[in-house]
Amino acid sequence: MASTSPSDDPGTKMMVNVLAAMLEFQRDAISENTREGVAAAEAAGKTLGRPAALDPDQAAQVVEAFGEGTAVKALARQHQAARCAPLRRRAADALTRAVT
Incomplete structure (x- = not known):
């Protein structure tokens, strides 16, 4: 006796x-709309993504303080940022120096 499951039915398969x-199609349309929105925002000069934890002045202070041996925790507390923010700034500065 052959059992038929609903997935064997031609109508169900269709x-x-x-x-x-x-x-x-819906997923592709959403992706296209997202790409167009990002392109429009970039064309309008808007900054995309999360704001930087440290502004350029603070970043320069962090790099200088690292050179003087200031602790990461102290820098984070001083600039009211997470402890990873000074570390990211130091890593970015090191990359910039390595490239130039």
Whole structure:
């Protein structure tokens, strides 16, 4: 005796394929809209992403303080930032120096 599952039914297969195609189209449309929105924001000169934890003046102070041996925790407390912010600034400065 052969058992038939709902997935063996031709009508069910067709509906699953139609729904999958519709969802793929919707996903592609969302991706395209997102890309267009990002491009429009960049063209308008807007800054994308999360704001920097340290402004350029603070970043320069952090780099100088690291050179003097100031502790990461003290720098973070002084600039009211997370402890990783001074470390990221130091790493970015080291990369800049290595490239130039």
